Amino acid sequence: MRTYIADIKTLDDGSDVTIKGWVQETRKIKNLMFIIMRDNTGSIQVTAKKDSMKNYDQLYDITRESVISVYGTLNKKSISKSGMEIQGIEIEILSIADTPLPLGVIDRVSADFDTRLNNRFLDLRKPEHLLIFQFESQLLFGIREFMNKENFIEVHTPKIVAAATEGGADLFRVEYFEKNAFLNQSPQLYKEILIASGFDKVFEVGPAFRAEKENTVRHLNEFTSIDMEAAFIDDKKAMEYLENAISYAVNRNIDLMHTKLEEYGYHLEKIETPFPRISYEDGIKYLNDHGLKLNFGDDFSPEANKILAEKFNGFYFITGWPSDMRPFYTHPDTNPALTKSFDLQLNDIEVTSGAQRIHNYKMLEDNFMKKGLNKNDFEFYEKAFKFGMPPHAGWGLGLERLVMNLLHLNNVRESTLFPRDRTRLSP
Structure with missing residues (x-):
């Protein structure tokens, strides 16, 4: 043996x-x-x-x-x-291994990142790199364990779709026999259909595809998305599920892997909940008080996020984003210029976006018009709202970006086995 x-x-x-x-x-x-x-x-x-x-x-x-x-x-x-x-x-x-090696496994001489990715099979033999994915695996197991304890049903929705989830242009078009189709940006529309189907609580772990032309250390064009949706909850309860899922999984990982993580220089501290919350409007005021010049409706730049990260130092929510900055399915707040939405930040990087969703059919139709979308493209989705859709909320969490920030890695590609970005399609 x-x-x-x-x-x-x-x-x-x-x-x-x-x-x-x-x-x-x-x-x-x-x-x-x-x-x-x-x-x-x-x-x-x-x-x-x-x-x-x-x-x-x-x-x-x-x-x-x-x-x-x-x-x-x-x-x-x-x-x-x-x-x-x-x-x-x-x-x-x-x-027998050929010689010379294209990339050293234990050599102290560092290789550039492209060389590492081009020879990923050797790069992943390094114990400190293997550990990233052992950590990622256990983190995902912990999130799954939490969701199962909360009676969520794990589902698997289509990744080849007929319509854009968010109505944007950041889509990969594919040939689907005699039709045009797209790689799905997220399972959002299907999660909501399942809520209308009476599933009550669902979550999914699967690939998501974004044809964004960003080429930064935090962007990928294919990533692993952890998505949740639940009936009869609002944005606040969705945030509670999110912070508890993350804290459960991270703290479990620390209990399991603390010694090994410390050995290779990955330093983590246990997480306490609830996470701090700051509204979008208060965030604008805080940032303006600290030297920036932002107006209502402006997104937060990397510089702005760094200033907020100095205040909160860890996980924190930014809530109540303007309606013009959110997808058509986001529920408006009492003030219709705002939404019942949130982002979860880890230091200066967004790792999760979520919200309460519109469940009223007429309100959804109006939002299609406001966003300039053709409702006929979403007939399969809209139909579910005509026959009894409960209030619901949820979120989508990027696994690789979360791991990148928890382990203080320099690039999200380090927490991705075989990254897909604007320039890399192989290996």
Whole structure:
């Protein structure tokens, strides 16, 4: 049976083990060879002796990042850095790596970002990069666990659609037999249809596509969106679900991974709720008091977000955005110039957008006209409002952007396995 390197420390001295992984580095003496071997849980030294190894000469010339299987005896009295090693009995070479490597795995010399992404299969072998995705996986598991405890149904909606979710131009057009179609910007319209269907509470984890021409450290053209929608709630309850889902998942991750995260320089602190809230209008006033010149209806620039981040330092909500800045399905507030909407910021980056939605059919029709949209393009969606649509609210959360900010990464592509942006379509 295969033993993972991280589990070896639980075994008794002298135990026979079989480990499988990559050759990280080698040190050679004529009749003796030391191999530092790595799997996705850690690394360990393997000692190979010529007089006890049939294929020693072949092994002696093994290249870095080749794949091997080692059967041997555990020595817990070793003078190696880890205090233990494996005395090799049989070592099978499973795959020989070409040389030179296009990207070093343990080398201290850093590579430029394009080189890293072009050789992602090697880049992800670095333990500190693998850890990002172990963290991301556990974070998503925690969010799913929270949503299940709150009786949400996980759903999967179409990603090839006939109409733009938000009525904008940031769409990828695709050929769909004899028709034109689009890659979906979000599952928003389908979430609302499911609320009309009596599902009550739904969430989805899936890809979303935005044909934005932005080429910044926080923008992707394909990303993982975590979406929620629930019946008979307002924007305030939606914010409560959001902050509790994030705090539950992040705090769970810290309990599970704190030591490993700290080892590789990822420093996280547990999150407390509720998150602070500031209205859009109060935000405008605060920013103007701090030297900016903003008018009602202006979006917050990166500079503005940095000023707000200094005030709140962590997660905080910006609420009550102007109706002209929100999609057609956003419910107006008592003041019709404002909406029952919110963004969740983590420091100076938006990670979530949400709102209470319009549920009144006539109000929805009026909003199509105000936004200059052809309601016939949304017939499949609008129909659900004619036959009993409950009040509802929800949000969409970008997974990669959330992880980027939690781990203080420099670029959202670092928390994306194979990024898709304006210039990158491969690998």
